[in-house]
Amino acid sequence: MDATVAKTGTEGKTWGGGNQPLKASYGKMMMWFFIVSDALTFSGFLASYGFSRFKFVDSWPIADEVFTHFPFLHGVDAPMYYVAFMTFILIFSSVTMVLAVDAGHKMQKSKVVLYMFLTIIGGLIFVGSQAWEWNTFIKGEYGAVETKGGKILQFLNTEGERVAISDFAIPIPSAKENHLDSNGVWYEQEGTITSFSFEEVKAGFMANDDLLIRTQYYDENGVPTVLSREASITKIMNDGKLVVEGANLRHNEYGSPLFADFFFFITGFHGFHVFTGVLINIIIFFNVVIGTYEKRGHYEMVEKVGLYWHFVDLVWVFVFTFFYLV
Amino acid sequence: MAHEHKLSIFRGTLTFKSNITKIWGVFVLLSIITVIEVAFGIIKPEFLTENTFLAMKLLNWIFIILTLVKAYYITWDFMHQRDETKGLRRSVVWTAIFLICYLVLILLIEGDYIYEVYQNNYIKFDF
Numbered sequence: 389m390d391a392t393v394a395k396t397g398t399e400g401k402t403w404g405g406g407n408q409p410l411k412a413s414y415g416k417m418m419m420w421f422f423i424v425s426d427a428l429t430f431s432g433f434l435a436s437y438g439f440s441r442f443k444f445v446d447s448w449p450i451a452d453e454v455f456t457h458f459p460f461l462h463g464v465d466a467p468m469y470y471v472a473f474m475t476f477i478l479i480f481s482s483v484t485m486v487l488a489v490d491a492g493h494k495m496q497k498s499k500v501v502l503y504m505f506l507t508i509i510g511g512l513i514f515v516g517s518q519a520w521e522w523n524t525f526i527k528g529e530y531g532a533v534e535t536k537g538g539k540i541l542q543f544l545n546t547e548g549e550r551v552a553i554s555d556f557a558i559p560i561p562s563a564k565e566n567h568l569d570s571n572g573v574w575y576e577q578e579g580t581i582t583s584f585s586f587e588e589v590k591a592g593f594m595a596n597d598d599l600l601i602r603t604q605y606y607d608e609n610g611v612p613t614v615l616s617r618e619a620s621i622t623k624i625m626n627d628g629k630l631v632v633e634g635a636n637l638r639h640n641e642y643g644s645p646l647f648a649d650f651f652f653f654i655t656g657f658h659g660f661h662v663f664t665g666v667l668i669n670i671i672i673f674f675n676v677v678i679g680t681y682e683k684r685g686h687y688e689m690v691e692k693v694g695l696y697w698h699f700v701d702l703v704w705v706f707v708f709t710f711f712y713l714v
Numbered sequence: 715m716a717h718e719h720k721l722s723i724f725r726g727t728l729t730f731k732s733n734i735t736k737i738w739g740v741f742v743l744l745s746i747i748t749v750i751e752v753a754f755g756i757i758k759p760e761f762l763t764e765n766t767f768l769a770m771k772l773l774n775w776i777f778i779i780l781t782l783v784k785a786y787y788i789t790w791d792f793m794h795q796r797d798e799t800k801g802l803r804r805s806v807v808w809t810a811i812f813l814i815c816y817l818v819l820i821l822l823i824e825g826d827y828i829y830e831v832y833q834n835n836y837i838k839f840d841f
Contacts, residue, residue, distance in 0.1 A: 410802040420806050431814040435821045442825030443832070452755060472752040479748065483741045486792045490733050537841040605840065610763075627841055691794075698792045702785055709781040713755045714774045 419692045423699045426661075430703050433657065434710050437650045447539075447604040449643035451712045457524045471712050474517045475704065478662075481510025482701040489694045492687025497676065500690060504673040507697065511666040518659045525651065528634030531582070532641040533589060535627035540643050542602045543593070544614060553631065556592040556599060557584040582631040589631055593624055604643045651711070658707055661700045668693050720796050723787075740791045747780050 410417060441448050452467035459470070488503035531553035533541045543551045562585070567578075584592075593599050601620035607613045615623060632639045640648035672693045681687045721736050722729040723743075730736035754762070754773060762773040790796040795803050832839060 409799070410805075411799050412802055417802065420802065424806055424810050427810050428813055428817075431817060435814075435818045438818060439821040439825040442822055443828045445826075445829055468752050468755050472748065475748055476745070479741065479744050482788065482792055483737060486737050487734065489794075490737065535841060537839060539840055603840075695793055698788055701792075702788045705781055705784050705788065709751070709777050713751060713777045 413688060415688065415692055416695070419695050423695065426699065427703070430654075430657070430706070433650070433654045434706060437654060437710065440644075440646045440650065444644055444646070446606050447644060449604070449640075449647045454525070454642045454647075455521065455712065457529075459520060468712065470517070470521065471708060474514055474521075475708050477510055477514050477517065478701045478704050481507045481514070482698050484510065485694045485697045489687070489691050492681070492690040495682070495687070497679070497682055500676050500681075500687060501673070504669060504676060504690070508666055508669050508673060511662055511669065511697075515659060515662050515666065518655060518662075522652075522655070525648075526634050526636065528632075528641045530641065531584075531589075531631060531633045533586065533624065533628045534630050534632045534639060535623075536629045537627065538645070539627075540604050540632065540641060541623065541628065542604075542612075542641075544600045544602050546598045546600065548614070551599060553584055553589050553592075553633075556596050557588045558592040558595060560585070560588050560591060580636075582633050584631055586628060586630050590624060590628060594621070654707055654711060658700070658703055661703065665693075665697050665700050668696065718797065719794075723791070736791065740787050744784055744787060747784050751777060751780055 412420075455471060456465050456467045457470065458464065458466040484503045484506040488500050488507060491499035491503060529552065530542065530550050532543070533553075535541060543553065543556070545551050597617065599620070600617060601615045601623055603613045603615065603623075605613050632641045634641060635645075635648040635651075637649055637652065638645055642648070672689055675681060675689065676687075681689060719733045719736070721731070721733065723736070723740070728739070730739055754776060758773065762776065763771050765772050767775055789807070795807070
């Protein structure tokens, strides 16, 4: 038996790592097991989204009434189209990625460069779209009133169309004064000031007889309950507390604040993955350009970063279904 | 390294000439599925939203099944699991599927239970 440094004495043996039952390189295998663990993190997020939704199943916001916007189309009701567009961008960037991997196998450097570049562009378009969607969601559209119990009341006209609070609120001159350091050392930071106060919205609501309130609870047909004019007045007089515009981690004009929390965490965590994916893609792209893998004799690094990139696409397929469709 | 691709999908019914044509074929398939999903999501046929199977709307069953189909083709063809050994494929896919199913099952049952508690107790939540 010729013992050399390179050999471990386990060649051909079943135990001890002698043969390679999985026939994959160390790096690729570890990328796969990283993906498994990351998939479990994402499923933790999505499963807890499902948990919260089942917990408040009679009052959860309907996603295609929330995400109805499309860039440059103001006031056009376009549910789903923008998310569908984002899905296509990501699937297409997956295609260019897998084409880059394929070109890498054939050692076609210039093709790898081209396809990696397209993949990076696709990733950037996706992250940009997500930023736009966050912006729209945070700004909100119609505004709503939050009750003392933290429930959301939205405003409709008698035709059942949504009405923005800015369309009916009656401005009341108020002597609002800022608390300054000179008046006292200790004070708490004021919360966000909405464009109209609750009193102004209430006054406007009382003055317009054709306004009704829609609660976040579903009726027996599975659509949010619309109260009669009398019930609406009672509701806003007794329970109304503050005006909510848009969404943040505490308040959400579309319904349960948990919906906004999960939106920010799930799409944010996914967006962060896309962002890091783009960064890693850029690093690999430059390595390809300077010929690192050409010298190494194989393009396995492109394949590994490709696995990560496809995983990001895979996660989006699930986020798309469970956040926007179901 | 040898790079042999299995070029058949649909259990061998459709075989592509090369890996590149297979990639485009899978892309077309994924696009068609996405278009179907979006169309259903916008139209929401009443027949599918009013009827349920195992306490879930038929429409949601369609969405989830189509999602799993998409996930299958992304993993098998884009991530080349079709070309890996059975051992690697199973250690990745079976582990993830088992743990995710378990987690989802437990959490959804628990969420539904809490909903029942909220419905049937004497604490007021809507005020």
